[in-house]
Every structure is written in C-alpha cells, then in structure tokens.
Amino acid sequence: MSDNEVTLTIDGKSVTVPKGTKVVDAAKQVAVDIPVFCYHQKIGPLGCCRMCLVEVEKMPKLMTACTMDVAPDMVVKTTTEKVEKGQKGVLEFTLLNHPLDCPVCDKGGECPLQDNTFKYGPPETRMEFNRANNAKATPLSPVITIDRERCIACQRCTAYSERIEQGQGLVMLNRGFHNEVGTFNNEPYDTRFSGNVIDICPVGALTNTDFRFKARTWDLSNVDTLCAHCGCNCNITMGTRLNELMRVEARPNDAVDDGWICDKGRWGHHFVQSKNKILTARENGVGTGKVTSFPAFPLNWTTEEAAGSVAEAFKKIVEEHGPESVGFIGSPYGTNEENYLYQKFFRQGLGTNNIDHKTYQDTPGLPVNHYGFEQIETSNVVLLIASDPTEELPILDLRIKKAVTGCGTRLVSLNDQKIALDNYSSQSVQYKVGSEAVAIDALANGLARELGEPASDVDLAPSGISAEDMKALVETVRSSMKICVVYNPSALSGDAVLRVKRLLKLISKIPTLECGAIPAASMTNAVGAMDMGLLPDFYPGGVPVTDQEEIKNQYGENAPTGTGLSALEMIARAKTGELKALLVHRSNPVMDFPGGLQVTEALKNLELLVVHDMLETETTELAHLVLSSNGPGYDEGTTTNIGGRVQARKKAFETNQVPDWKIINLMLKALGDETEYRRFSDVTEEISQQVPGYQEISKKSVGKVGCDREVIASVDEPVLENQVQVEAGKDGSLRLRIATYLFAHDKILDASSKLAHHFQSSTAYLNEKDAQKLGIQDGDTILLSMGDVRLEATAMTNNRCLSGGVVVPRISDEQGVNALIDTKGRPAWVDVRKV
Amino acid sequence: MSGFVFSEKQEKEIEGILAKYPFKKSAMLPLLTLVQRAERVVSPEAMVAISNKLDCSPAYVQSVMSFYTMYHTEKVGKYMILFCINISCQLNGCDKLLEHTAKKLNIKVGETTTDEKFTLHREECLADCTRAPMMRINDTYYGDLTEQRIDQILDSLG
Amino acid sequence: MTQILFKNIDMKDLHTMKVYEEQGGYQSLEKAFAQKPEEIIAMVKASGLRGRGGAGFPAGLKWSFLAKDVFPRYLCCNADESEPGTCKDRELLLKTPHMLIEGMILCSYACQIKTGYIYMRGEFHDLSFIMDKAIEEAHAKGYLGKNIMGSGFDLEIHTHLGAGAYICGEESALLNSLEGGRGEPRMKPPFPAVEGLYAKPTVINNVETLCVVPYIVNEGAEKYASLGTEKSKGTKLVSISGHVKKPGNYEVVLGTPMREIIYDVAGGIANDNKLKAFIPGGSSTPMLPADMVDVLYDYESIAAAGSMLGSGALIVIDDSVNIVEATLRLISFYMHESCGKCTPCREGTRWLYQIVERIMQNKGQLEYIEKMEDICDNMAMKTFCPLADACVAPVVSSIKYFRSDYEAYFKNTPVGSV
Ligand SMILES: Cc1cc2nc3c(=O)[nH]c(=O)nc-3n(C[C@H](O)[C@H](O)[C@H](O)COP(=O)(O)O)c2cc1C
Numbered sequence A: 001m002s003d004n005e006v007t008l009t010i011d012g013k014s015v016t017v018p019k020g021t022k023v024v025d026a027a028k029q030v031a032v033d034i035p036v037f038c039y040h041q042k043i044g045p046l047g048c049c050r051m052c053l054v055e056v057e058k059m060p061k062l063m064t065a066c067t068m069d070v071a072p073d074m075v076v077k078t079t080t081e082k083v084e085k086g087q088k089g090v091l092e093f094t095l096l097n098h099p100l101d102c103p104v105c106d107k108g109g110e111c112p113l114q115d116n117t118f119k120y121g122p123p124e125t126r127m128e129f130n131r132a133n134n135a136k137a138t139p140l141s142p143v144i145t146i147d148r149e150r151c152i153a154c155q156r157c158t159a160y161s162e163r164i165e166q167g168q169g170l171v172m173l174n175r176g177f178h179n180e181v182g183t184f185n186n187e188p189y190d191t192r193f194s195g196n197v198i199d200i201c202p203v204g205a206l207t208n209t210d211f212r213f214k215a216r217t218w219d220l221s222n223v224d225t226l227c228a229h230c231g232c233n234c235n236i237t238m239g240t241r242l243n244e245l246m247r248v249e250a251r252p253n254d255a256v257d258d259g260w261i262c263d264k265g266r267w268g269h270h271f272v273q274s275k276n277k278i279l280t281a282r283e284n285g286v287g288t289g290k291v292t293s294f295p296a297f298p299l300n301w302t303t304e305e306a307a308g309s310v311a312e313a314f315k316k317i318v319e320e321h322g323p324e325s326v327g328f329i330g331s332p333y334g335t336n337e338e339n340y341l342y343q344k345f346f347r348q349g350l351g352t353n354n355i356d357h358k359t360y361q362d363t364p365g366l367p368v369n370h371y372g373f374e375q376i377e378t379s380n381v382v383l384l385i386a387s388d389p390t391e392e393l394p395i396l397d398l399r400i401k402k403a404v405t406g407c408g409t410r411l412v413s414l415n416d417q418k419i420a421l422d423n424y425s426s427q428s429v430q431y432k433v434g435s436e437a438v439a440i441d442a443l444a445n446g447l448a449r450e451l452g453e454p455a456s457d458v459d460l461a462p463s464g465i466s467a468e469d470m471k472a473l474v475e476t477v478r479s480s481m482k483i484c485v486v487y488n489p490s491a492l493s494g495d496a497v498l499r500v501k502r503l504l505k506l507i508s509k510i511p512t513l514e515c516g517a518i519p520a521a522s523m524t525n526a527v528g529a530m531d532m533g534l535l536p537d538f539y540p541g542g543v544p545v546t547d548q549e550e551i552k553n554q555y556g557e558n559a560p561t562g563t564g565l566s567a568l569e570m571i572a573r574a575k576t577g578e579l580k581a582l583l584v585h586r587s588n589p590v591m592d593f594p595g596g597l598q599v600t601e602a603l604k605n606l607e608l609l610v611v612h613d614m615l616e617t618e619t620t621e622l623a624h625l626v627l628s629s630n631g632p633g634y635d636e637g638t639t640t641n642i643g644g645r646v647q648a649r650k651k652a653f654e655t656n657q658v659p660d661w662k663i664i665n666l667m668l669k670a671l672g673d674e675t676e677y678r679r680f681s682d683v684t685e686e687i688s689q690q691v692p693g694y695q696e697i698s699k700k701s702v703g704k705v706g707c708d709r710e711v712i713a714s715v716d717e718p719v720l721e722n723q724v725q726v727e728a729g730k731d732g733s734l735r736l737r738i739a740t741y742l743f744a745h746d747k748i749l750d751a752s753s754k755l756a757h758h759f760q761s762s763t764a765y766l767n768e769k770d771a772q773k774l775g776i777q778d779g780d781t782i783l784l785s786m787g788d789v790r791l792e793a794t795a796m797t798n799n800r801c802l803s804g805g806v807v808v809p810r811i812s813d814e815q816g817v818n819a820l821i822d823t824k825g826r827p828a829w830v831d832v833r834k835v
Numbered sequence B: 001m002s003g004f005v006f007s008e009k010q011e012k013e014i015e016g017i018l019a020k021y022p023f024k025k026s027a028m029l030p031l032l033t034l035v036q037r038a039e040r041v042v043s044p045e046a047m048v049a050i051s052n053k054l055d056c057s058p059a060y061v062q063s064v065m066s067f068y069t070m071y072h073t074e075k076v077g078k079y080m081i082l083f084c085i086n087i088s089c090q091l092n093g094c095d096k097l098l099e100h101t102a103k104k105l106n107i108k109v110g111e112t113t114t115d116e117k118f119t120l121h122r123e124e125c126l127a128d129c130t131r132a133p134m135m136r137i138n139d140t141y142y143g144d145l146t147e148q149r150i151d152q153i154l155d156s157l158g
Numbered sequence C: 001m002t003q004i005l006f007k008n009i010d011m012k013d014l015h016t017m018k019v020y021e022e023q024g025g026y027q028s029l030e031k032a033f034a035q036k037p038e039e040i041i042a043m044v045k046a047s048g049l050r051g052r053g054g055a056g057f058p059a060g061l062k063w064s065f066l067a068k069d070v071f072p073r074y075l076c077c078n079a080d081e082s083e084p085g086t087c088k089d090r091e092l093l094l095k096t097p098h099m100l101i102e103g104m105i106l107c108s109y110a111c112q113i114k115t116g117y118i119y120m121r122g123e124f125h126d127l128s129f130i131m132d133k134a135i136e137e138a139h140a141k142g143y144l145g146k147n148i149m150g151s152g153f154d155l156e157i158h159t160h161l162g163a164g165a166y167i168c169g170e171e172s173a174l175l176n177s178l179e180g181g182r183g184e185p186r187m188k189p190p191f192p193a194v195e196g197l198y199a200k201p202t203v204i205n206n207v208e209t210l211c212v213v214p215y216i217v218n219e220g221a222e223k224y225a226s227l228g229t230e231k232s233k234g235t236k237l238v239s240i241s242g243h244v245k246k247p248g249n250y251e252v253v254l255g256t257p258m259r260e261i262i263y264d265v266a267g268g269i270a271n272d273n274k275l276k277a278f279i280p281g282g283s284s285t286p287m288l289p290a291d292m293v294d295v296l297y298d299y300e301s302i303a304a305a306g307s308m309l310g311s312g313a314l315i316v317i318d319d320s321v322n323i324v325e326a327t328l329r330l331i332s333f334y335m336h337e338s339c340g341k342c343t344p345c346r347e348g349t350r351w352l353y354q355i356v357e358r359i360m361q362n363k364g365q366l367e368y369i370e371k372m373e374d375i376c377d378n379m380a381m382k383t384f385c386p387l388a389d390a391c392v393a394p395v396v397s398s399i400k401y402f403r404s405d406y407e408a409y410f411k412n413t414p415v416g417s418v
C-alpha cells in the first residue's frame, strides 16, 4: 500500500482507496450503497441533503459520508439502528413538501428520490399540513422545465453551474424554506451546457421540455452511442420509442466527456428525422446534358442497386480519360469504416489519389504524443493555438476549465481572436488575422534559441505581437513540466499547421519537458478521416503516397503513388473540364468550400457528379445521382476523436436503407474486389490489419468506453520560407476570420431545431481602430465583399481581433460566409463598408 | 440592461471599498448596501452594474442579495422601521406596540405608507434586548418603547 | 465585583482615543511587542480565556492551531451579534471601540496577521461609523498601519457590514459572507485555522473575547486566571433581558450563582412576579425552570444542569408567560434564519412551527408532543451547523419542563399570554 492510500472498514468489509476519497465513494468499492441526493462525484461534496448519514466509530454524531474523507482504520457502519432512524428522518423531511405525483412525473422509474424512499424511507409521512405551494412546471429555458414544487433544494444543479460550467447562471435564490433554484431576473437559463442539470437532478424538478409527457422512461429503448456533432465524440444514450427520438442523455466516460455533454449534443439530434433526410437513391436529369459517357440509370433504383452502376460509370471514365479524371471528396463526419472503404475504392479500385476531405492544409500524425482528454488535467500548461474550444469543441472547454480551476493547470493561448476561455488563461497572445505563421515561427524561434538549436530571426511586426509578450510565452512553454498543445488545424491558414508541427518537434527536444498535442479540428471525425487516408498525399495511417515500397507491399503493384489532387484542386479541375467525375460523400462543397458560386459552376461542369449524403444540400441539388447515406443515428462504425480515442457509434433507429459501408463494398465488388464484409466490424478488422496505429482496434477492444489508437508518426513536411510575407490589404479592406459558432442555423440545426433560440444574426466584430477609420459604429449594418460575394452583418466593435482584421462567426447556411474564403486557403481580404 | 450608473461620488466610495479587500467579490455586500441606502431598493439594473464591477454574473449578485433581508426588491419608505419581535421584546409586550404602530401608520406590517415615508417590518432580534421593546428606524435604535414614545418618535420624523 | 471590560464603560467619551488612553488604553502594546508572538499565545492559553461568542472554545488554543508557515493570515472579529437576547457586543462597540482594536492588535501580533476585519451585523451601521472613526484615530496614533510603534509589525483593520442574516454569526458562514457570497456555512474540515478567509489561515473571535486580551497582557495571565472557576476563568458579560427589574449588560465573575445575578445584579423579577424559567445563554440554549436558579453561572455548571452558557444572554421569564407562545416565537426565529441548505433544518424548523401554531389554535392532539420530540431527534446533530440544534433546544426543553403548558391547549385552557 502506498502512502497515498488509506485502508478502512465499511460494514465489516475492508477497503483500500486513494487518500482524499470520500467515504461514500469508498463504500461503492465494496458494494455498500450509501444513499445520496446532493452528492455527485464530479461536482464534489455539498453536504446539503443529509441523506448519506453513517455512523463512524469514535464519533458521537452521525456523519455525512459524502463530505468525509476516508481516514486510516476508520470504521464506518451504514446499517445500524441509529443510521436507519437518521435516514428515515431525513427522507421524511425531504418528502415533506414534495408532491406525490410520481405517476405523472418524467423522472418516474429512474428517480433517486423514489428509489431511496423505497429502500430507506419511512412507511408514511406524518405531515399533517398542506404542502408548500411552490410553482408547478414553468419554463427555465425553451428546452428545460422546472417544477419548483418537486425541488428538494439539494443544490446539485446550482453547484454544477458554479463549479463545472462556471457560469453562475443557475443559482439558489432566497433563504431557508424560500430557497429556490432560479436565474437572474427570471431570464432563461440557456447556456451551452444547461442540459446536464436534467441528468443530475435527483428528482423530477428539472426536466427536458422536449421529452415531457412523451413517453415513460421504462418504455424507451436506450442505445449507448456517440454524439456526432464535434470532434469530442461525447458518449450519449439515445432513448427512442417506436423508432422516434425521444431524448438524449449523457453517458459518462471519463476518458472523453467526464460525464457531461453540451446542449447541441442533447437537443441537436433531431436531424435524424429531418424532412430533408435522403431516403433513397435519386437521379437528377440523368441522360441529359453532359451525362453521356455511361448508360442511363434506370428509374426507381435503390441505393443498393445503384452502387454497382456508379462503380462501373467511374471505371468507364477512368478507362477513357485516365485515373486523374476522377476524384473523391470524403467527409470528416463519416465513420472510419466508410472513409477507409472509400479511399480503398478510389485507390485500389480506380487507381487515383484524387482523394481529400477538407479545404485547409494538414497532414496525419504528430511528432509528439497524441494526448487524450485526461492528459489536460495532468498538464501544467495547456497552450491553445488558433483554437476556441468553447464554440468548436465544447466539452474540451469544460475540461480546460476544470484543469485550470481545479488542477493547477495554466492556460496560455496564441490566437487571432479573443475567446471565452481567455478568462481562464494566464497569458493570451493575439496575432493579427492571417499572421499565424509569423506568430508560430517566432515562438519556435524563441525556443530554439533557448535550446541552442539553429534559430533564425523572425520579424514579429506583421503579427502585432510585442516582443515582451512573445518572450513571456517562450518562457512559459520552456519552463513548463508537461505541456499539452491544442491547435485547430482548420483555423490555420497556408502551411501554418506544418509550422505548428515543427514547433512541436522542437518542444519535444526540451529535455525537462513532457509534451503532447491535440489536433483540435471541430469536425466529428477529422482525425479519423486523416488516419484513414482521405488525403491526396497519404495512404491510411500516415503512409506518404511517395513511399512506393511500403505502398506496393501493402496495397499491391497497381496502387497509385503520385500525389493526388486536393479538394480545392479537384474543384478547380472540374471547372477546366480536366476532372470528369466526382463522388462526394457527406460533404457540401457548394456551401462549405471557398468560392461560392464558382463551386457551383465547377460542379455543373462535371460529366458525373454522385453525391452520397444523408440530408439534401445545395450540392445534392447539382448531383446527377444522389445516394442515401445513413448517418448518425442509423449508422454503425468507429470514429476517432481529437484525443485519438476510437469509439463505437451505434445504431439507434431501424432503417431499411443499406449502410454506407455496404454500398461501398458493392462498389468495390463491381470492380472485381472479392472481399465480402458482413458487418461493419469486418471493416474495422481490416483497418486494424492495414492501418498503422490501429492494430489494437477491434469491436471488442473499443467496447463501451473506447480505446486509444497508437500515435501515428508524422512525416517531416517541407515548410515554406522561414519568414512569411504578410501582405497588406488595400485601404478599406480587412482580413476576414471566420469563427465557429456552436449553434449555427444550418442543415443540422434547422428552423425546427429545439435550439433555434440560440440562433444569432450575422455580426461582424471589428477592432475599434478600424471601425473609427471606416466610420462604423456599433449596430451599423455593414457590407463585407470580395469580388461579387457579399455579406451583410451588424457591426460590433469589441476588439475581438487586432486591427486589420474582422471576425465573422458562421451563424447560418444562408449567411454564406464561407463563400468569402480565399480559394487559395488564406484569409480573404474583404472590403468593408457601411450601408 | 445598463440602466444603472453609479454617481461620481459613489465611484469614489467604491474605490475605497474595493481597497479594503484582496478579492473584489468581498465588496458584494458593501456595494449592495451602498445601492440600497441610496435608492431604497436594489433594482435588477443595479445588480447588473454591481456584477460588472465585481466580475461575476448578475445571477450571482441576485443569489447573494436575496439571501439577506436588508436588501429590497421593492422600494422601501424614507424611514425603514424594523420592529423587533424576538423573545426579549415579546416578553416585554412588543406585539401590542407593533400593532399600535401599524395602526398609527395606517398600514399592515410589511407595507409602506402611500406617501413612501414609512415602511414597517417585523424584525428578528436586533441586539438591544436590555432596552426591550425596541425598534430601529434607519440607523437609529430606539429602546424602552411605549405607545407614547412611539407616537413621539414617529411624529418627530418630518 | 471585579470589572475588566466594564470598568469604565459609562465614562464620558470613552470611545475617543483621548479618554481611552487616559484610562491606560493601548499600554499593552509595548508590553506585547517586547515579547515573541508565541509568548502572547502562551499567555492567552494560560489565562484560560474561552471564546465568548457561544461555543466557549479556549482562545489561546484556537490561535495555536493556525496552519504553520502559511501566509497571509486573517483575523475576523465576529461582531454579528444576532443571538436573541444578546446585546453585550453592541455595548462594547458603542462605548469602547478602542478596546476591541487594542485586542485585535494583540491577537494579530500573536498570530502574525496583517489584515483584520470586523464583521458587524448590517443593523449595526451606526456602530460602523464609530468603529471607523476609532480605527482612523488608531491609525493617526500609529497603533495601526505600517511598522506599529517601531515593532516592524504591520496591521490594517477594516469594518465590514453584513445585511441581515443570523447565520452569518456562524464562523464559516461569516467567511462566505465576507467573501461576498451567501451566508451558508462551510464544510469542516478544513477548519478556518487552516483554510479560512480566502482559503488562508484565519482566526475568528467574538468581540468580547478580543476585548479581554489587553487586560491579560497588561495584568498577566495569572491574574485573569485567578478569577472564576477551574474551567471557567475570568469574567463574562451577561445581557440580562426579559422580566427583570434592571435589565442590562453586566460583567460578572464566572461562578457567581445565577440567583445572585437575577435577584441582586438585575434587581429581581419585574412587577414582583414569580420566576418561571430562564434561558441562560441566548435563545439557542435550553431553557431551565425556576427551581434550577441556584445553578452557578459558569460553563461547566450550566452544562451539568442541561443547558449552556452560550453567548451570555440571560433571558428571564416570569410566571405570567405561556411557554408555548415563547417557544413558538423562537422556532419562528430559527425558521426565518435557517439558511436552507440542510434538509432537516430547512424542513424541520418549518414543520415544528406549523405544529406548534396548530396547537396554539387549539387544534392539536396529544400525540403532537411525542411527534415534536421525534422531529427534534431527527434534526439534532444531523446538520451542517448547529442552527438546527439551536432550534431544537427551546422546543425540547420547553416540553421537558413545561409540558403542562402544551397540555393546557389540548384541554382548551391555555395558560396566560405574554
Ligand atoms: C448559528 C450560529 C450563530 C452564531 N452567531 C454568533 C454571533 O452572532 N457572534 C459570535 O461571536 N459568535 C456567533 N456564533 C459562534 C461562532 O460560530 C464562533 O464560534 C465564534 O465567533 C468564535 O469566537 P469565540 O471563540 O471568540 O467565541 C454563532 C454560531 C452559530 C452556530
């Protein structure tokens, strides 16, 4: 037994637990159930409800097991007469003013109050008076209902708001028996994480408005699956009834979500039943226009039937125009199995490396450890680069706050925009929009100098960072003991991500320092998509296309080895007619790629455009053939979160649509591949054999809580010139930073979304210097334009970025802000003027 | 909500208050008191102003303020009468005197006179028990009350 | 009788620096600074001084519990004085504010504290002006501030007002309140001596406790310890209220017979009525019947009699009083003041109130009494802080000694009224 452990006796059973463990948690280890209401392991002790009374030898009073730390040789008894009387008494008090409306209460069947009363309670109450007349169901927000009459004032929810979410939005008001849970001035409690209070309420006081009266808890089919909204991949339980989504709840997994989910995860899953869901294969004007090079598709095909013909059509085009004439734009939202099979189809089946899934630059693998979420709490420094976890990866936000406020972690950030987490950082260094390469190189350079490595001078001026700030940042990084670098590749322009990797490599050379990184792109399976080789220059597992020997060994003589076209290049070649056919899987280039109308023009130019998606989009409208993709809720497969953890997404709804992996299997078969996958896990099995880093991954090893894949080694990439040029814009133009906004009004959160109350109007955040120069005031409507792409927004000067830049959060599809990205992948210069 | 602004004089005072503590939040009750004494009420707008001063949420301000009985969400009268009804005063007949006071002011306990001059509240022990029955009007303690003395006191408050 | 705190209490302008100094004020500082801080703590320990706020914990011992080598440390003087019946701290603050400052300086020096707060109940706004003035005077004299009297020791003292919450007298609730939060008590451990104000080691003492310290430093621990009984040393301020001829705050030597205090010091029962009961230490202590009036006024004797010396508020009740009515008033107080955090306290106080109210409406039943006792048992010692126990005290003791007053209601013949 180490110094950090304590042995004690609970109900005669000896148990050894780490120092600092609460008696109530120690009891669980030996299957002793101590009833609680207010205690929640993740929130910490409160000691309000007094339900957890136990007897401790040598202590005269009954003690609360939830507030008491274990001590050596402590003897705890939980079933003595004194304890039982205490528990009965507390329960009687608890129930005194609690309505007995279990038959109509949503919590019925899964209510700790009901259960504890059954197990420990008095047979009946001796209360002879009318119950307190607290308010019945009232909205606490558009999605949460509060029944104050059912509240037992345990303070779990308000403690959650204070300690976990740290927004102090939900508070206790008043005093004594007037105590009630509430918000400021009765305003709605609608934070990013509000829904967790529903899960933790031990009675039916806080309920899901969307779920109220829809079904009894025991009538639900519950499926343990993953949230599909962001790269965190939080664990959830989808409760369905008669194949309809009833509710989503958090399913605690310490390695990922720490027990919480964000509100998008809880209320943003109604897209599974969207009216825009694609339910069958569909042809759009096939046989007309340019679609001439292959036989017309018969009408009323199922996707299954269409698969073989799609393969043949692509094959025919390859035969006529060569493998360079076809391409694939995959999805950072698809499962590993789908992504793996699609790249196999295009590489091994059609012989092309024209495969991609993104419009920014990135490469698979890391030169340092790939840290999982739990490492954040044990790091003494977390460095954010271009990352805004609060909007992009909400659970990461909670993790970081927990680390900073509870684990002594220091947060530092290097960012072009101010972010909510700046409130928690000890240093926030801001660089000008578009100058990330300078900022990152300067940091790397500073460290190199300290390390005695070759260093070149970086002129900081274009970044707007002061020398002192950079010096302090260098010092923080250098003097940390364990650092976790969280960077968002999709918010880095040009080759800045490669510079980050060079920086990481440099950090890893500091002998006193442990270092790891989290590539924090917000898309659900961005890491998996790269790992699976949805890249023009890498095979799965980070094998470069140029590594001929390895590729021939692994994939056969005919596997293509030249670098393929990137997604943006494919669009460009479609425009010129060099690219003839394109398959798009769960991606919407028209809306999400730079260029706007130009993308539409390019796609219209294709001989064959096949779009395999789950919802109708602007791109499916252009497709000659639309195949239905199942997508989250209906699909099965694994995804890899930003922490490198591979987990299984399960199917919650029945569908007669064939799963995506099977369709791709059919396509492969049509080209002569004989592999037959009977279930998705057969593909997982192949991945574990084929993909470096995934050797240990199997349906079994992933199980309920997932399994970390091995680090994928990164390849040294040539980085451009050391000193980047940051060009100046012309007068009146600013560099545009598109920011992510969690609750964007798009195909996923459509007009009927439960989260519609979060939708915002288009806003442009300006630096006051620029605003002054341009004569713009808060509230003015301004016009941002680049060529003929225009966007209206309301101006707000809050110095969210340094002067010379403008931040516009993507708030909806209609807003069309992505059309304003420069097609070369750099932040665009946009003209800004008042209308 | 930004309807509430501290006066220049108050800003000065606030500076002095903040200087007393190593952490701003400690100034919570002093700031609430400052507002209550000046406005005779703490409005939601004032709570927002305080939350901005102390870097906390307005909900937090409301949570704290609603715990304490000396802050009011409805404007109280120019003279705030806290009438002690706890045991020592009870033993000395405060109940009848309170009734008398209410009748004299022509209001019920807990109410404010229509001219906003007096508010009458029942109060727990105010720590002047040896002079029971007693009451506090604004900052002044009045002990050894009788009906006549109450009348005199109230009449003298112009 | 020996007078330590009240020796000059009614002297004109004692609250001013001038008069206070003329009476020997602040002379203890020089003596203290000539000694090591530990020596002062040892002296206070030896004096046997116990906390005068209610719990009676030995002051010197408390000071010695401060977490070693952790700084800064804080001193909080508890001037919340809200225990019904108690008004002695008010008199000290009003009439001899410098004595408190002097005591706080000594305590701070002994405990190496550089910042002290006087947490006063919000209703003491008038006293905060007096106190602020006194602090200013002490500053001007160099008794506060940097390098006090060349000793190298610095101290600042600030007043801080609460805003109407009895629970803020409980030391950990006081800390939360002083930190700008709701006055809900904190979990213990950690105790304030280890993690108190701003999570730093903190001494919390009652006004009266701190006011005694200058005497101990001036006159020596032995002299103080020579007064009182074996376990209750020194003198105690008693706030005598209720049905006595001469209500007031008096300083008595611990160990004085209660009878002497009620009949001699306070002049006997008002209107020459008969004594029915007395509450010896503030409303949170169990009441005792008239036939126990010969108990000695010290911590252990009153404890042996089944009550507590508490804050030193002696409430005298004559035989015209219906105990049920008085009890209801006290329950009502605790119901009003419960912070609401603990279920048994929040619900129990209210339930008791409802029951007794119903009894007084002649709608009760005999079983109610048994039920009340059981409710009290379910509340007692099961909550975060002793407020629930405080509510239980008058209920249980009133049933124990004055059951007939309850029973009268069931027989429809209630005993008198206040
Ligand atoms: C509900 C409650 C109210 C209290 N109120 C006061 C008070 O008003 N003044 C006070 O000095 N102590 C009060 N106390 C006692 C304090 O918690 C603490 O014991 C005391 O301030 C310590 O100082 P002392 O050791 O000098 O007595 C109260 C305790 C409780 C449980």
Ligand code: SF4
Pocket: C167, C184, C185, C337, C338, C339, C340, C341, C342, C343, C345, C346, C383, C384, C385, C386, C387, C388
């Ligand atoms: S016993 Fe009462 S006053 Fe004390 S903490 Fe619990 S609820 Fe609050």
Ligand code: FES
Pocket: A035, A036, A037, A038, A039, A046, A047, A048, A049, A050, A051, A052, A053, A064, A065, A066, A067
């Ligand atoms: S679970 Fe221990 S007091 Fe609530």
